[in-house]
Amino acid sequence: MKAKVKFYLIIVLFSSVFSSCIDNMPDIEDFPNEKIAFQYKVNGDYKLDYLVGSTIQFTNTSELKGTLTWDFGDGTAVSTAENPIHIYQTAGNYEVKLTIEGQGFTAKKILISDIFPTITLSPLAGGICEVKTTPVQFNVELPNPQNLAVEYKWLFPSGTVTSAGLPIAESTAANPGTVKFMSVGSQKVRLQTTLGGRVLEESYINVQVGYSQTVKTLYFAVKGGNLMAMKLINNLPVDIKNNPFDLGVKSGQHPLNILFNDTSIYVLDAGKQFSYVNDLDGNLGDGRIMIVSRNGATVETMLSNVGGTAFNDPFYGFIEPTEKMLYFSDRNTGISKITLDKRNETFARDKYPYWVQNGTLGYYNNGLQFGSITSNFAKVNGTWWWGKSYAGVGIFRFKDADILSAVVTTPVPNPTAGRLLSDIYVKSFVVDVPRQIVYFTVRDDAYAGFYKVSLADAENIKTFDDLKVAGRLIQSLVPDAEGSAGEYVYITQLALDAEDGSVYFGYRTGDATKVKSGLKRYNPTTNKVENVLDDIEIYGVTINNAKSKLF
């Protein structure tokens, strides 16, 4: 009996061996095969560019042998050569397919770029282009392997003049000669080119034109656009315009706060998802902190939460230069910190634990709630001011020593610094310490606006009705609808120029017929909000107080 059992066992095992080793590949000729492979490269010049007209060498590197067919994906005849050469006549994305008869195929993507001219500047006298004074000359490089006829048309921005001081708007010369600019900011010079009768994609160069004197620089993050800069010029001469600079760096999805420190702009991008989301798998985060050099030349990742929990995205921040520390908040729970020298960090809560939470302040369950939504926060004269705009609102002030080591479970006295604007849904604020003024914005429909109160007066504002006192509301506003109840985005940051008392902010309107979107400035002389730039949607704003002609 035992022998029979062993015999059957051996039979079963053999069957297993023979049946488990099967080729699951369908017997289809036209099927990808990893043993079929090829490479491609440009022969001759412009090796990295893959231009229209470039000679591209395709090399078969397959392990398999057989009859080859190359389909270059551009509708031209197939090739049966072992290592063919092909020239694409039109720019675009193509898929090249190599088939070995009876064996299968492999396909690869190839991008063919159109020819276009590249514009560069000749070296500038003094290293920067200064408004009204610096002569500027342009150089053009155009790949033209077939030596086709070329026609150029230069288009200059308003305020461009020739070396003789005459206005110039267009030029059809290959070299338009020396020009000067009468406007500060990015001057976009465009070049339309026709090559062999074919109109090429337009090229342009942004000439960054600085001011003639050293002044501060305001930076702002444009919604769906780039980081921009603008010189803060008082008493601008009438013959000079002050335009913004395009730094050429994407702002991010929701750069609610940007912070300037030393020579860099720290961009806190809350990512696509900034309001409540049921992030069960904890992988919807896509926020990050970027460090952009003041002229936009370099961009570094400081901290990334891409793929992490959405609520851990960085929303608001504050830099304490003496500590070399960036404090950053999440959506609603707390604030963490990271040293300014960190780069390419991936966020993890155990690596960046909360430095303070709603629950580790005496205000918890006595003003602050579990999910109190964070707005701005800052350190003012050694005291932290933490703005909250929903579910426990106002500005909660505390000192480092007030932070408890664990979440409050039984009542604890409030920090002595106290709570300001107790029932006001503060979206953003800034404190002018020398002048003892608090500026803040409120979104709630009936009270939406930009407010100014003295520090002493701020103690007396407890309800929305208190905002009605004359002199407190500086500018009534009509907010856009981005966000959801309790988590509208609205005005995300106020930037104070402590020297003259101006306050700058980005405003995105819900009704352009009443107040246009744009960059706004509170003018302390007129006590009014004025338009600096119209029809531009902005989130974060910050000021570089170091004065310069350019950046």
Next chain:
Amino acid sequence: MKRILDIKLLLIILMTSLLVSCEINDPIDNIVKVGKVAPHVFWELPSSSVNAGDKVPFYAQYYTTSNEEIDRLEVWYDINEVSVRTVSCPLVSSFKYTVSSTKTVLSREFQEIENYKHEPTNWLALKKAYILDTAFQTSKTLRQLDWKEVKTFDEAKFNAYFPTGFAVQFKDSMYNLLKVADFRKIMVSLNLMTSTEFIACTDSVPNPNTGGQDYFIKEDKKSVLKTKYEGIQFKDLIYDASTQLYKVEYSKAYKLGARLKVIDKTGIEGVADKKDIELR
């Protein structure tokens, strides 16, 4: 006893055979790759965003624990195209109508871009590694392309940047969402009807909840309005008279996925982590 040992031995041979003999369903090969020690490499980029045509600086540390000498280093990258398309109609007021899409596609396969000779003199004892502090080139052709703040509607550009049928789909989808007030604004703004003519196409019923009137298009006028709507050119639907701009935007940018390889004399490669570089 001897038979039991024989059977056990036979079973061990069979099981081993089962595990290693099958080239296709080879469970060992699926779990581990047996091979030589590859060089170790780590690299950092000071900037993850550069102008197309500029060089990308990088700093690398590398070493090997095998006896094989390091031969060279290579930078490879693939190219991904990120395109964003946004179109909106400023003529509707009861809702916001914006169609936006972002698409990322692989445009060019992973390719060798530059190689660097290994220099034994680059050994840094402090780091216990060789150091390479250099840069690799990007192509000017991979510059960012933006079509924004459109003052003159260029049909050829629109057709080049947007998929075939986009305009028709945009119009058709929006038609199903239009309320009476939107129809009125479109018809009157585009001078297809006077306000009086439009009102003649509508009727109303009292709304007991609001105390006001609910307006609707008369049944016999629906086809009139639809015909007029269908006759509107797409570009007119997206024109914002207040800013004198067409509400259409297209942008195309490229991202590089770069890797640094360190290759020893036997061809064994150590590969550093992938770095994404945004070109502008």
